[in-house]
Amino acid sequence: MKILSQINSPEDLRKIPLGTLPQLAQELREFIIDIVSTKEGHLGASLGVVELTIALHYIFDTPKDRLVWDVGHQAYGHKILTGRKELFDTNRQLGGISGFPKIDESEYDAFGTGHSSTSISAILGMALASKLKGETDRRHIAVIGDASIASGMAFEGLNHAGVTDVDMLIILNDNAIGIDPSVGALKKYLTNVKRGTAKDENIFECLNFDYSGPVDGNDLPNLISELKRLKARTGPKLLHIITTKGKGLQKAEENQVAYHAPGKFDKSTGEIHIKSVETEVPKYQDVFGHTLVELAKQNPKIVGITPAMPTGSSLKYMMEQIPDRAFDVGIAEQHAVTMAAGMAKEGTIPFCNIYSTFLQRAYDQVIHDVALQNLPVIFCLDRAGIVGEDGATHHGVFDLAYLRCIPNLIIFAPMNEMELRNIMYTAQLGLPNPIAIRYPRGQGTTLDWKRPFEEIAIGSSQELKKGSKIAILSLGTIGNRVGKVIDENDNNQQIGHYDMRFIKPLDTNRLEHIFQNYEYIITIEDACKAGGFGSAILELTNEMGYSNQIHMLGIDDAFLEHGTVDELHQLAEIDATSLRNLLNRIFDA
Structure with missing residues (x-):
């Protein structure tokens, strides 16, 4: 029986013999590769920290001990070992688990980390709060990549943490790459540390951290030994580990940029499936x-x-x-x-x-x-x-x-x-x-896009289609959807369509003409309604003294979760069907 099949929580993990952990690491890698190869997602970062993930949950008493991953796309193995193994094939899908740590998804996700460089400040805040509450038996661990630690916010956290006496451990996961290869003087310094050619003074020791490393972060027995040693020490500590992004899949190790999030690929060979439309x-x-x-x-x-x-x-x-x-x-x-x-x-x-x-x-x-x-x-x-x-x-x-x-x-x-x-x-x-x-993620609409340049007058819009009753004002690429919906409508002669292009400054001359000649106005945007494009149009109608009926299509005052773009457009009611239904309601009124 596979070891991974027996583990549904870190408590189960801590019961298995130390000598079987390398086998578990192999199984965990295979599990991640198997799911991500067909479901897509972030691959290389999680493969690189398999041993670290196992070691952390083996040595520390999570979730009582707080563990923060920075950036969170390293956390696939963490999710699998903390009760979400059976749900992992729903990762990043509508209604499924998130691709990043999320505090309302699991008690093991101590802090949400979709953006980078927040872990040190967050874990320091937790450690200080624990101290104030008198919690002397709770550990605090942040895992941060070498690309993330170069950010200003990370240094702000280091600067403060170094003068506190809280028990916290920062693990610097150094693989010399974020999504693209790491850059900057700190990257060069860490490279010199790995080569043994850095200057005598260690930057982290100078910031008052108990520094250890660099150690091989893919050597599981040695990593467990080091974490056990550090667990017994107090104060701010920093462990510098060296890992290989994409570890365990040759193609991912060889091309770390492409395999950060490779899309679908052959789990045996690692070959990425090329989409012909690309x-x-x-x-x-x-x-x-x-x-x-x-x-x-x-x-x-x-x-x-x-x-x-x-x-x-x-x-x-x-x-x-x-x-x-x-x-x-x-x-x-x-x-x-x-x-x-x-x-x-x-x-x-x-x-x-x-x-x-x-x-x-x-x-x-x-x-x-x-x-x-x-x-x-x-x-x-x-x-x-x-x-x-x-x-x-x-x-x-x-x-x-x-x-x-x-x-x-x-x-x-x-x-x-x-x-x-x-x-x-x-x-x-x-x-x-x-x-x-x-402009949006993804593909455009035009094959012959590379045309001679033309200057655009600032604040100008375009009338794409003249109408008589309803004017649809679109902003951005969502206007391509609007044109198709209008063409399909039985009353399309009464529908005008305007590509507004600029939300600031607005084309006030064009808009005054629209206010004077259309009874109904629909605004549509791929953005939040509060304070956005539709709001700007409402403000202008009020300022100009018009009373047209205005319908705003956009994203309501709530955070949208994960799913395909089409699924989320449907949920936000900015898809073709929602626009079509609104037009029909207006004409039927």
């Missing part, structure tokens, strides 16, 4: 990446910046062809934004590419360092809107609301690839203000 219509990120290179070759002032996402954002194309003007700054969104502001101040044209959900981490910098000084940074917000299986931590649905209230900032959402290209072209011509360009 060779046809490009992803929006690739339209951005190729267009940026095209513009940068024409305009020497252009630079590209991304916080740790060169592959995901496709800034990699510029990094390959114009490396001296493309910058991966690591997991450091705040730094990325302010660095872009500094470059803009000196006359360069920075394209700062950040996933919409991660720009939230640099909100003060957007306001204080960019907009307040009116510096013409070009923000390119990838993964805007609902992103699918990564769930609530990754949906880029708040950007319209949190950016619209900022003075000086232009906000644009292209309906297709050509509009994305053209607004990038327009922005680099020299705007007097910063601009945020939001």
Whole structure:
């Protein structure tokens, strides 16, 4: 009988003989590979920490002892060993378990970690709370990757933790890669530590941590011995372990970037199943990446910046062809934004590419360092809107609301690839203000997207179809869905469709014409309704003194969980069926 089949909790794990744990590690790896090969998800990170996962739950008394994973896509093995083995095939699916630790999913998930670099602050807060409550027998452990620990917030936590006398253990999982290879001076320092060529003073010891390592994080017996030793020591401790991302699957070890989240693959050979559609219509990120290179070759002032996402954002194309003007700054969104502001101040044209959900981490910098000084940074917000299986931590649905209230900032959402290209072209011509360009994850709609550039007038919209009774105002790529629904409607001659493009500034002349000529107005956006595009239209009708009936389609005031994009659009009622039903209700009224 397989050992894994006998384990439904860490309590079961602690009962098995120490000598059988390497077999369990092999079975756990096979289980993860078996499920992820068909269900998809994050692979390499969890494979790399199989031994660590087993060792932590074997030595520490979880869930009483608090364990935080940073970033949470390392936690698949943790989930399997903590009572979710039978549910693991629902991972990241609608109604299934989350792909990240989630406090309302399991008592073993001590803290939700969909974004990086939060674990040290969180575990320190827990340790301080335990001390205040007089809980002397509770341990506190944070596992943080070498890419995550380079973030500013992680250093803020280290700085504070080093002067406390709480019992906490930070495990630095050093595999020299996040999603893309780690970058920066800290990465070089950790490399020197591994080679034995670092300077005499250890940075973590200087911060008052009891440092040990580096040790082989894939050597299970040695790891258990070290954790047992550290469990008996008090105060802030840091264990530096070396692991291999993708450990146990040769293809994943050889190509760690592709196998971070490889999609479906052959579990025996590791070969990734190629989707034929990927060779046809490009992803929006690739339209951005190729267009940026095209513009940068024409305009020497252009630079590209991304916080740790060169592959995901496709800034990699510029990094390959114009490396001296493309910058991966690591997991450091705040730094990325302010660095872009500094470059803009000196006359360069920075394209700062950040996933919409991660720009939230640099909100003060957007306001204080960019907009307040009116510096013409070009923000390119990838993964805007609902992103699918990564769930609530990754949906880029708040950007319209949190950016619209900022003075000086232009906000644009292209309906297709050509509009994305053209607004990038327009922005680099020299705007007097910063601009945020939001576009979704996934593929576009057009094969022949690489057309000659055309300048877009700031604040202009487009009338795609004239109507007489109902005007549908769409923002962004969701407008492609609107056009199909209108074409199918029996009363389509009465339905007008407008691609608004800019949420700020709004095309007030066009909108006044719409208010005067249509009885009903429908707004639709792939973002939260509160404070978003529909809200902007409502505010304008009130300001202009019109009383049109306005129906807002968008995401309600709740966090959307994980599922496919289509499933979540249905739940949010911004899918084709929901729009079709609303049109029918209006015509039947």
